[in-house]
Amino acid sequence: MEMQIFDFATIANATNNFSSNNKLGQGGFGTVYKGMLKEGKEIAVKRLSRDSGQGFDEFKNEVTLIVKLQHRNLVKLFGCCIKGDERMLIYEYLPNKSLDNFIFGS
Template sequence: MSKGQEISTDFSGPSDMVVGGSQVNGTDLPMFNFNTIAVATNYFSEGNKLGRGGFGPVHKGKLPEGQDIAVKRLSRKSGQGLEEFKNEIILIAKLQHRNLVRLLGCCIQGEEKMLIYEYMPNKSLDLFIFDPAKQALLDWTKRFAIIEGIARGLLYLHRDSRLRIIHRDLKASNILLDEDMNPKISDFGMARIFGFNQNEANTNRVVDNQHLLQ
């Protein structure tokens, strides 16, 4: 199978996908073949597992051309995860900023639903600030740069993006760090669009403490 066959990006205009029985419109995301992602992650092996959240497990992978990726695989038992999956497709695919994690595409095949992101070598901020051994790696210059990067990402979401987004789940574990320790905001499953003429936003979804501590 050629690379062109493995990864389908041939959309005629905005893509429409059916996820969980409902249609997701205008995502315009590359669609990855399941076998490509399975091989890239060594068939979702424990050795490639980066972690697990309410959405499902996250695995590291490497595409045939050598690019490292992070794959969020929706747990089949997670009703909450399905809503977050659709939300991330709708929102983050339309956002581009150096301090937001980049969504490379998705994979939807049968009951399998996955989101494919750029891989962040230094993982998440919480692994540094809550680990006594790693705290020393964050001097005040680096801490200030991380804070500034997060603020830039939030400013983009709240004011400068084509959408106006409230993240609603900002925490240290959702701040990913690239190889140069630059921060990128991730996990938009709980995010909401905030209308430009709105002064407040209501939601019928509660972000409880258990979710925040995952």
């Protein structure tokens, strides 16, 4: 499975510098932003919290596992972005609500 490594400037540009207008949600592991790449592809960017305590090795293992778990019923991981202690996961954007809404209802 292929996975792209995105540079920070590309992701910052795609999310309008992580604008609050592009914020889709927030959880214990970070904030998710909607973005648009230059070629028109919509993405969801999970910007991991610096307070998560996750080191580089743990992040690398998580990305490797997610790539191996690609399935037609799972959101596709396009790649990741690492800059210093910044770690981000770049997913395909799915416009129809969040998974918890489908599981638990509104």
